[in-house]
Structure formats: structure tokens, C-alpha cells
Amino acid sequence: MHALIDTKHPAIAKVGVVLIAVTLAVLPFALAGIGTAWVRITNLAVLYILLSLGLNIVVGFAGLLDLGYIAFYAVGAYVYALLASPHFDLHWPFWVILPIGALVACMFGVLLGTPTLKLRGDYLAIVTLGFGEIIRIFLNNLSQPINITNGPQGVTLIDPFRFGTFSFAKTETVAGLTFSGPIKYYYLLVIVLLVVIVINLRLQNSRIGRAWEAIREDEIAARSMGINTRNMKLLAFAMGASFGGVAGGMFSAIQGFISPESFVLVESVNILAMVVLGGMGNIWGVILGALLLSFVPEVLRYTVGPAQQAVFGRTLIDPEVIRMLLFGITLVAMMLFRPAGILPSALRKRELETARA
Amino acid sequence: MSSPDLLRGSGIAKRFGGVQALSGVDFSIRQGEIYGLIGPNGAGKTSLFNVLTGIYPADGGEFIFEGKSLAGLKPHEVAARGIARTFQNIRLFANLSALENVMIGRHVRTHATVFGAIFRNARTRAEERAIEKRGYALLEYVGVARRANDLARHLAYGDQRKLEIARALATDPRLLALDEPAAGMNATETAALRTLLENIRRDGTTILLIEHDMKLVMNLCDRVLVLDYGKKIAEGVAAAVQKDPKVIAAYLGGDVELDVARA
Numbered sequence: 001m002h003a004l005i006d007t008k009h010p011a012i013a014k015v016g017v018v019l020i021a022v023t024l025a026v027l028p029f030a031l032a033g034i035g036t037a038w039v040r041i042t043n044l045a046v047l048y049i050l051l052s053l054g055l056n057i058v059v060g061f062a063g064l065l066d067l068g069y070i071a072f073y074a075v076g077a078y079v080y081a082l083l084a085s086p087h088f089d090l091h092w093p094f095w096v097i098l099p100i101g102a103l104v105a106c107m108f109g110v111l112l113g114t115p116t117l118k119l120r121g122d123y124l125a126i127v128t129l130g131f132g133e134i135i136r137i138f139l140n141n142l143s144q145p146i147n148i149t150n151g152p153q154g155v156t157l158i159d160p161f162r163f164g165t166f167s168f169a170k171t172e173t174v175a176g177l178t179f180s181g182p183i184k185y186y187y188l189l190v191i192v193l194l195v196v197i198v199i200n201l202r203l204q205n206s207r208i209g210r211a212w213e214a215i216r217e218d219e220i221a222a223r224s225m226g227i228n229t230r231n232m233k234l235l236a237f238a239m240g241a242s243f244g245g246v247a248g249g250m251f252s253a254i255q256g257f258i259s260p261e262s263f264v265l266v267e268s269v270n271i272l273a274m275v276v277l278g279g280m281g282n283i284w285g286v287i288l289g290a291l292l293l294s295f296v297p298e299v300l301r302y303t304v305g306p307a308q309q310a311v312f313g314r315t316l317i318d319p320e321v322i323r324m325l326l327f328g329i330t331l332v333a334m335m336l337f338r339p340a341g342i343l344p345s346a347l348r349k350r351e352l353e354t355a356r357a
Numbered sequence: 358m359s360s361p362d363l364l365r366g367s368g369i370a371k372r373f374g375g376v377q378a379l380s381g382v383d384f385s386i387r388q389g390e391i392y393g394l395i396g397p398n399g400a401g402k403t404s405l406f407n408v409l410t411g412i413y414p415a416d417g418g419e420f421i422f423e424g425k426s427l428a429g430l431k432p433h434e435v436a437a438r439g440i441a442r443t444f445q446n447i448r449l450f451a452n453l454s455a456l457e458n459v460m461i462g463r464h465v466r467t468h469a470t471v472f473g474a475i476f477r478n479a480r481t482r483a484e485e486r487a488i489e490k491r492g493y494a495l496l497e498y499v500g501v502a503r504r505a506n507d508l509a510r511h512l513a514y515g516d517q518r519k520l521e522i523a524r525a526l527a528t529d530p531r532l533l534a535l536d537e538p539a540a541g542m543n544a545t546e547t548a549a550l551r552t553l554l555e556n557i558r559r560d561g562t563t564i565l566l567i568e569h570d571m572k573l574v575m576n577l578c579d580r581v582l583v584l585d586y587g588k589k590i591a592e593g594v595a596a597a598v599q600k601d602p603k604v605i606a607a608y609l610g611g612d613v614e615l616d617v618a619r620a
Binding site: 221 | 412432433436437450457460461462464465466467470473474477484485524525527
């Protein structure tokens with residue numbers, strides 16, 4: 001975990017870690033006080049952070065613009081749904097399915113990566129966009145002649161995560177505290193998130209991460225310096241995809257129901273916006289971007305209507321419209337005033353500089 | 358003249374559409390020498406670099422490096438064999454620090470895998486430390502250590518050239534191929550570059566040098582290959598090549614003197 005801690009001021013860092021840990025531990029109960037919906041929103045936000053961190057490997061580190069990333073989320077979600085639901089009457093335990101989902105998504109990552117190795121920029125974006133749509137359309141239509149995905153109806157009654165008799169879906173009361181299903185999932189998600197953050201930080205500051213960044217900066221120079229760009233790009237696609245696969249499996253279990261409609265192009269764009277908004281290539285920036293883009297629209301959903309009521313006495317404009325408008329304006333303003341993201345990657349370098357000097 | 362050939366090119370040919378960039382170029386570079394590659398603009402010098410380092414496949418001919426053919430190798434495989442290069446228009450990893458640029462050069466000589474990176478076992482940690490140490494040492498060697506943590510794009514032009522050489526040296530090359538390293542440098546910087554290149558040779562790396570600065574070429578290179586319109590027009594000891602009428606004609610009678618005077 002040392003990668004997470006600022007080594008300059010160990011004492012302050014320790015206090016910081018404890019504060020963050022306490023906040024993360026107490027947060028779901030505070031949110032449950034406002035409404036259980038907020039715990040669910042938080043869980044979704046954590047899933048989006050996982051997705052953004054996965055996409056960040058491909059887009060932020062290796063510089064490969066991927067507009068079909070949601071496909072890997074879909075693959076992970078369907079692997080879980082098909083192996084843990086009445087659809088095929090399979091009910092495998094989640095700790096078996098999640099690695100399978102990661103592996104299958106990883107294979108799809110390589111499948112997408114292989115034909116796109118020579119493409120960059122716009123061309124790569126178009127191919128990946130097509131790939132994302134192909135996966136969704138397959139999911140939509142693989143109900144005939146053999147019913148694999150159940151088509152547009154989706155898969156229902158997906159098993160929650162279970163350890164023996166302990167189910168993540170049941171509400172339990174321990175020592176006066178009520179642990180609802182979403183709260184249990186929250187803790188699981190936070191643990192997975194911490195693991196993924198550590199993996200990302202370690203990858204970035206490694207031989208592999210540097211090779212990705214070299215490809216992003218200048219592919220010809222990278223090849224001439226002895227980097228096998230083909231393997232490194234495939235590795236980036238595979239790693240990014242497997243994170244997406246794990247997140248998809250968890251999404252499946254949390255929702256209990258999935259259909260191809262959850263995996264539309266707009267979702268890919270949304271995740272890309274999180275990565276770009278926060279600051280491509282910077283793990284903390286990406287997390288911040290994902291948090292903002294997950295929460296701000298939800299906060300607006302609950303505040304835009306009442307605010308109009310208070311000011312005008314009635315609802316003039318549909319809150320949904322204003323919400324998307326504000327959201328759009330924020331994004332445009334961000335790109336105008338901070339095009340490198342809220343926490344651009346180069347900031348990290350400057351921090352490094354002062355730390356070493 | 359007893360040193361064995363490190364690199365031998367025979368019948369190297371490359372065509373781009375209607376342009377014959379290289380036709381039947383033969384040459385050999387001996388172990389431990391500084392070998393110049395000169396010729397007017399468009400003579401095919403950089404094309405020869407690109408074919409040698411595997412960026413373009415050759416249409417004909419073959420390179421033999423340390424007794425083994427380089428035919429069909431990809432750029433990263435050529436680098437692994439021990440040929441490192443720099444670029445005419447500097448191609449650094451602009452948004453990474455100078456140190457990271459050099460550390461990336463170590464990629465081809467190190468082994469950490471994804472699993473090593475994620476689990477950070479003792480072996481990976483030791484390798485990382487060695488990479489960083491070597492990176493600093495190389496920055497010292499070329500004289501840009503004080504800029505180690507600055508982004509490559511923030512470095513002065515001359516320092517960028519030096520950093521590119523450090524990055525190439527990080528791959529432990531047997532042959533260092535430099536594409537106009539003195540371009541855009543002032544006299545002081547060029548003098549420092551000359552010392553650097555002499556040190557590199559002294560420390561055991563053979564150098565292949567494309568350069569327009571004739572004074573530098575004549576002072577530094579043991580032997581020189583002259584290309585014109587993709588053909589070899591002369592090869593030999595610098596002083597002799599300089600007097601070759603074909604070479605003087607290629608430089609349009611007088612341009613050679615002009616270059617020397619300017620330098």
C-alpha cells in the first residue's frame with residue numbers, strides 16, 4: 001500500500017489514510033440516512049470509477065482511443081448473468097464467475113486489439129465504436145436459434161453474491177447497525193476499488209506502464225527503443241477489458257437484471273468523458289472525474305425540480321432537460337478552461353520533482 | 358584495419374513509389390569506429406537508417422550485424438540485437454520526464470512482467486532500482502542530470518538531443534546510429550557533442566553518424582560513406598573522401614568548402 005501514501009510527511013499521511021478509511025466506512029450509513037437510493041447511486045459511482053480506471057489503461061496510459069469500452073462491461077455482466085441465474089439454471093458462486101468474466105472480457109479485449117493494432121486516433125475510435133455496437137447487437141439477437149442471451153428481454157433473477165448462507169442481498173442487523181444489501185455491496189465494491197487502484201498505480205510506475213506511456217507519446221520512437229508495441233497494445237486492451245469484465249459481473253449481481261439496453265454507446269462516451277474530464281493518465285484525476293460525472297447529474301436530478309418550485313412556484317422546464325443542459329455546459333466549460341482535465345497527468349510529474357529536489 | 362566488421366550492408370535497395378531512395382548500397386562498419394554517413398539532402402541517408410532499424414523493410418540486399426542477418430526483423434528486434442538510433446527531428450517522449458525517457462530505454466534489457474509489476478516482488482523491485490540508477494547514470498554521462506525530473510519537452514534543444522542519445526545508450530547498443538545530432542547546435546554545443554561522441558566510442562560503442570556539419574564529420578569520423586541519389590559514390594577515410602571529385606560534384610562543386618567555412 002506504500003504507493004498510496006505520500007512519503008514526504010509520513011505522520012500527516014497516516015492521519016489522512018485513517019480519515020479516508022473512517023469516511024469510507026461511515027459513508028453508507030450517512031447516505032442511508034438521506035435515502036437508500038443514495039447508497040445505490042454511490043455503488044453505481046464506484047462501478048463507474050472501476051470502469052474509468054480500466055479505460056484509463058487503454059486511453060490514458062497507452063493513448064489508444066477506445067469508444068467501445070462498454071462492450072467489455074457487457075461481456076462481464078452477461079458472463080455473470082448466464083452462469084448465475086435461472087436462465088440456464090446455473091448458480092455458480094461469484095468468486096468462480098468473476099475471474100471467468102475477467103478472462104472472457106480479456107479475450108474480447110485481445111479480439112478487439114488484434115485487428116486495430118495499426119490504427120490510431122480517429123480510425124481506431126471508429127473501429128472500437130463499431131465493436132461496441134456489434135457486441136450489443138449480438139446480445140440483443142442471440143436469442144435465436146438457440147436462446148443464449150434472451151435477447152432484448154434481458155436476463156432476470158440474477159443471483160446476488162453469496163458466501164455459503166451469507167447473502168449480499170439480505171438485510172442484516174449487527175450490533176444495532178442495519179446492513180442493507182446495497183450497504184454490503186458498497187463495502188465489497190470499495191475493497192475491489194482499493195485493489196484496482198493499487199494495481200493501477202503499480203502498473204503505471206513499472207516497466208510495463210512506462211512502455212504504454214512511450215507508445216502514447218511516440219510509437220515509432222517506442223518501437224526503435226525496443227518496445228514490442230504489438231504485445232504492449234494487446235496487453236493494454238486485455239488489462240483494460242478485464243477490469244471492465246469484473247465491474248460488469250458486479251453490476252449484474254447488484255442489479256439482478258441486465259439487458260442490452262444497459263450497454264449502449266452513450267455509456268462508452270460517458271466513461272470516456274469521466275477519464276478525459278478528470279485528467280487522462282492520472283489515476284486520481286480519473287477517479288475524481290468518475291465521481292463528479294456520476295454524482296452531479298444525480299444531485300441535479302433531486303435539486304433542479306424543487307429549486308424551480310421555490311423560485312417560480314411551479315416547474316417551468318422539465319428537470320431532466322435542465323439537468324442535461326447543465327451537464328453539457330459543465331463539460332464544455334471544462335474542456336475550454338482545463339483541457340488537460342481537472343488533475344492533469346503532468347501535475348504528478350511536478351509533485352515528483354519537488355519531492356525529489 | 359584489423360578490426361572485424363560490426364555491420365555490413367550489401368546491395369541495400371529501397372523504393373518509395375517512383376523514387377529509388379536507395380539502390381545497391383554496399384558498406385561496412387568496423388568494430389569501434391565512428392563511421393560517417395553524408396550526402397546532399399535527399400541522398401537517402403535517413404532512408405538507410407530506417408531500413409537498417411527495421412522501420413521500413415528493404416526491397417533488396419541484406420544487413421549482417423555481428424555475423425547475423427537482420428533481414429525481416431522488426432524495429433524492436435533490431436534494438437534487442439544491439440542497434441539504437443536517434444531521429445533527425447527529435448522524437449522524445451515529450452510528456453514524460455527526462456529520467457523516464459531514459460528508463461524506457463532500459464525496457465529491452467529488463468524483464469518485469471505484468472505480474473511482477475502488480476505484485477512487486479523482490480526481483481521486480483531490484484530491477485526497478487537498477488533501471489532508475491542506470492537512468493541517472495546515463496543522464497550524468499550525457500550531461501543533463503540536473504534536468505532529470507523535467508518533462509522532456511521543457512528541455513533546451515541541445516539537451517533534448519543529448520537526452521535522445523542517453524535514451525539510445527540505455528538500450529546497451531553495440532552500434533549507436535545518430536541522425537544529425539549536431540543539427541541546430543551552436544559551436545559550443547557542437548564541441549561538447551564531439552567530446553561526448555568520442556567518450557561513447559572510447560567506452561566501446563561503435564557509432565554511425567549522419568551529419569551535415571562537415572567540420573564535425575571530418576574531425577570525428579574514421580571513415581565516411583557518401584550517398585547521392587540513393588547510390589554510394591564514395592567510401593573511405595574522411596580526408597580522402599573529401600578530395601574525391603565525385604563527392605565535390607555531388608555537393609555542387611564548392612558546397613563542401615562552404616559547409617566547412619560555415620562551421
